[in-house]
Amino acid sequence: MFITKYIKDVYNGVKSLLVGMKRTLYYFTHHKEIITQQYPDNRDTLVLPERFKGEVVMPHDENNEHRCTGCQACELACPNGTIKVIFKNELNAEGKKKKAIDKLVYHLELCTMCNLCIEACPSDAIKMAQTFEHSVFDRNELTKILNNPGSKIMDGVE
Amino acid sequence: MWSFSNIANNLHEWLSNTFNPTMTLIIEMVLAGVAVIGLFAALGLVLVIMERKVSAWMQIRLGPNRVGPKGMLQSLADTLKLLVKEGLTPNGADKFLFNLAPFIAMIVAMLLMAPIAFAKDFQLWDLNIGVLYVSAVSSLMVISILMAGWSSNNKYSLMGAMRSGAQIVSYELSAGLSVLAVVVMTGSLQVSDIIHSQADGWWIFKGHIPMVIAFVTFIIAVTAETNRAPFDLAEAESELTAGFHTEYSGMKFALFFLAEYVNVFIVCAIGATLFLGGWMPFHIGNWTAFNHVMDYIPSSIWFFGKTFFLIFVIMWFRWTFPRLRIDQLLNLEWKYLLPISMINLLIVTAMAILKWHF
Numbered sequence: 001m002f003i004t005k006y007i008k009d010v011y012n013g014v015k016s017l018l019v020g021m022k023r024t025l026y027y028f029t030h031h032k033e034i035i036t037q038q039y040p041d042n043r044d045t046l047v048l049p050e051r052f053k054g055e056v057v058m059p060h061d062e063n064n065e066h067r068c069t070g071c072q073a074c075e076l077a078c079p080n081g082t083i084k085v086i087f088k089n090e091l092n093a094e095g096k097k098k099k100a101i102d103k104l105v106y107h108l109e110l111c112t113m114c115n116l117c118i119e120a121c122p123s124d125a126i127k128m129a130q131t132f133e134h135s136v137f138d139r140n141e142l143t144k145i146l147n148n149p150g151s152k153i154m155d156g157v158e
Numbered sequence: 159m160w161s162f163s164n165i166a167n168n169l170h171e172w173l174s175n176t177f178n179p180t181m182t183l184i185i186e187m188v189l190a191g192v193a194v195i196g197l198f199a200a201l202g203l204v205l206v207i208m209e210r211k212v213s214a215w216m217q218i219r220l221g222p223n224r225v226g227p228k229g230m231l232q233s234l235a236d237t238l239k240l241l242v243k244e245g246l247t248p249n250g251a252d253k254f255l256f257n258l259a260p261f262i263a264m265i266v267a268m269l270l271m272a273p274i275a276f277a278k279d280f281q282l283w284d285l286n287i288g289v290l291y292v293s294a295v296s297s298l299m300v301i302s303i304l305m306a307g308w309s310s311n312n313k314y315s316l317m318g319a320m321r322s323g324a325q326i327v328s329y330e331l332s333a334g335l336s337v338l339a340v341v342v343m344t345g346s347l348q349v350s351d352i353i354h355s356q357a358d359g360w361w362i363f364k365g366h367i368p369m370v371i372a373f374v375t376f377i378i379a380v381t382a383e384t385n386r387a388p389f390d391l392a393e394a395e396s397e398l399t400a401g402f403h404t405e406y407s408g409m410k411f412a413l414f415f416l417a418e419y420v421n422v423f424i425v426c427a428i429g430a431t432l433f434l435g436g437w438m439p440f441h442i443g444n445w446t447a448f449n450h451v452m453d454y455i456p457s458s459i460w461f462f463g464k465t466f467f468l469i470f471v472i473m474w475f476r477w478t479f480p481r482l483r484i485d486q487l488l489n490l491e492w493k494y495l496l497p498i499s500m501i502n503l504l505i506v507t508a509m510a511i512l513k514w515h516f
Binding site: 009010017020021023024025027028031033034035036038 | 212215216217218219220474475477478479494498
């Protein structure tokens, strides 16, 4: 019936508006819910979310070993040519030649933090760091070599 | 005891003793004008910072917190910035109307200040058709908006102005009908009579549910009339950049901005006067002790407290509800608010005749 529907419409409309107003009143009175980070002031205590994407880094363990096999999956995955893998040949224990990375060059100035290289990496050799204050005066400093000098691949990573 | 009316009376006596009657009248008019302009400036500053803080807290933000203690001087800094900015007039604009429009907006807001009772016996002009005067003058506001939209020679401005025209023409009706509910109960259009009729209880309590419905309708209608969200189709930032004041800059823009806030204050003051008793303290029937305690709070505090509460409610609407589309806006008025307030007025009239109110 028309009039029942009309009254029901008004009732439901008012009710849903009141639900919204209750929520905003809750936020208005509960200042502990405020999510604003006052960044330069709270620099020392700043807590970033776990999945924050700051820059690509390659973790090394205490023996200066990384997990990168030089498969170039990251280089292929990168949409704008941020990563270049440069190889060298290494002799392994049996005297065989083996391909290994010499340098993993990372151009921070080209990176869009899209995370595709990390997803492409089959051996979890690179990850996103939580640093984000990247400003420098010389842009050459933005071209980074991710593997430490003298580092080598971890045993057992193929 | 200290009160606004004492100050006004002392000033009047001193002026009458010092000058002749004509001079006294002129000086009093100038003083009233200066006081109104001062009130405007203060209201602009207070309401802008209040709006920014309320919006921030409702959106889980901090809001302005750098200028002055807790950011309280932010609106002062903004005003200074607007004062030193150049007020551009676009080449294609109708220059006379373009420059006139913001002043019309301010003049309308000033005219509306006249019948408002700010405290006990403290009122600029207690004319016998106060409520009618308010509803008549407040609809002049649309002229300044239409003028600004048309003379800007800008499609967005004109669209905003036209929407605003349609909106005010529609919502004026339900605002008028809900105001009529109080007029029917009181039997007078005079603001002081309406306030005195609420000495034993405000109309929103005395009038039972029909009065509450009238109050809610009134608040919705005046939110639409002052072009504030969720009815801010006239300036709809996301669709029309800034609607009718897209082309304005500097102090001319600030005048529109100020007029919006002053209008919010005025409609809230009218709402507080009609439904919440204006400067009348909160009284409960026969509780003499309680009523005496309430009387000790100055009447101006009662008035401004109620008004600012209503302003907060309107801000609360703004930061909770999404904007309506133009067809939804007109549906809400013509299909819901108008029939409801008409039936409500009928019930209120029956109540007034049969003396069903307290």
